[in-house]
Amino acid sequence: xxxxxxxxxxxxxxxxxxxxxxxxxxxxxxxxxxxxxxxxxxxxxxxxxxxxxxxxxxxxxxxxxxxxxxxxxxxxxxxxxxxxxxxxxxxxxxxxxxxxxxxxxxxxxxxxxxxxxxxxxxxxxxxxxxxxxxxxxxxxxxxxxxxxxxxxxxxxxxxxxxxxxxxxxxxxxxxxxxxxxxxxxxxxxxxxxxxxxxxxxxxxxxxxxxxxxxxxxxxxxxxxxxxxxxxxxxxxxxxxxxxxxxxxxxxxxxxxxxxxxxxxxxx
Ligand code: IPD
Numbered sequence: 668x669x670x671x672x673x674x675x676x677x678x679x680x681x682x683x684x685x686x687x688x689x690x691x692x693x694x695x696x697x698x699x700x701x702x703x704x705x706x707x708x709x710x711x712x713x714x715x716x717x718x719x720x721x722x723x724x725x726x727x728x729x730x731x732x733x734x735x736x737x738x739x740x741x742x743x744x745x746x747x748x749x750x751x752x753x754x755x756x757x758x759x760x761x762x763x764x765x766x767x768x769x770x771x772x773x774x775x776x777x778x779x780x781x782x783x784x785x786x787x788x789x790x791x792x793x794x795x796x797x798x799x800x801x802x803x804x805x806x807x808x809x810x811x812x813x814x815x816x817x818x819x820x821x822x823x824x825x826x827x828x829x830x831x832x833x834x835x836x837x838x839x840x841x842x843x844x845x846x847x848x849x850x851x852x853x854x855x856x857x858x859x860x861x862x863x864x865x866x867x868x869x870x871x872x873x874x875x876x877x878x879x880x881x882x883x884x885x886x887x888x889x890x891x892x893x894x895x896x897x898x899x900x901x902x903x904x905x906x907x908x909x910x911x912x913x914x915x916x917x918x919x920x921x922x923x924x925x926x927x928x929x930x931x932x933x934x
C-alpha cells in the first residue's frame with residue numbers, strides 16, 4: 668500500500684507542476700463538453716496524458732478512469748480515478764483553486780461499491796498537498812489533519828457546487844437558496860476535490876453537491892473520512908454522483924435533517 672500511495676503522490680505532484688507551468692504560459696479553451704460552459708483546456712488533456720503514461724509504465728495491470736476520456740479496464744482489481752485539473756474554470760481565469768486529484772480504488776470502478784485505498788489532491792496553484800491512505804489518516808503537506816469540531820448548523824460554513832447544465836444548476840441553486848438562511852454562509856469554491864480537502868482540514872464545516880462525477884470525489888472523499896469526517900448519500904444511499912455530503916458526523920446529521928424536506932431528488 669505504501670508503495671502505491673508513494674507512486675500516487677509522486678505522479679500527482681509532477682502533474683500539478685505541469686498544470687502550473689502551463690498556466691504561467693497562458694490557457695485557452697480547447698473545446699466545450701456537455702454544454703458551452705463545460706470546458707476543457709489543452710492542459711487538462713496534457714496533464715491526463717502524463718498521469719496515464721506514468722501509471723501505465725508503473726502499473727500496467729491496473730484500470731484507469733479519467734475525466735478527459737481515459738477508460739482502461741485493468742486485471743488487478745485496482746483502478747486509478749483521475750481528475751487532471753479539477754476546477755477547470757478557475758484554471759481558465761487564473762483563480763488559484765484548481766487541483767490534480769488521483770484516487771486509487773479497489774473493486775469495480777463504481778463509487779457505490781468501490782473501496783478507496785489512496786487519495787491525493789494537490790492544489791496546483793499553491794502546491795498544498797492533501798493525502799490519505801485507508802486506515803492511515805489524512806495529512807496536509809505531511810502534517811495530520813482533522814475535520815473541524817462539531818458546530819450547530821446555524822454557524823456552519825458550507826461549501827457546494829453546480830453542474831454545467833443550465834436548467835439543472837438553477838434547480839441546484841434553488842436548494843442552496845433554501846439552505847442559506849439556516850447556516851453561517853455558503854461557499855462555491857469551484858473545485859470539488861478542494862472542497863472535500865477543505866472539509867478534511869477544517870476550512871469548511873461541510874460540503875455537499877448533487878451530480879458529482881466519480882473523479883471529482885474519489886480522492887477527496889477518502890481524505891475526509893481519514894480526517895474523521897463522514898460521507899453521506901441521499902436518504903441512506905451510498906454517497907456518490909446523485910448526492911454527496913461530507914462533514915463532521917454531528918454537523919452532517921443536522922444538515923441532512925435541514926435538507927430532508929428539500930426537493931433534492933428532482934435536481
Ligand atoms: C467541477 C468542479 C466544480 C463542481 C462541478 C465539477 P471540473 O469539475 O469540481 O466545483 O461544482 O460539479 O464538475 O469540471 O472543474 O473538473
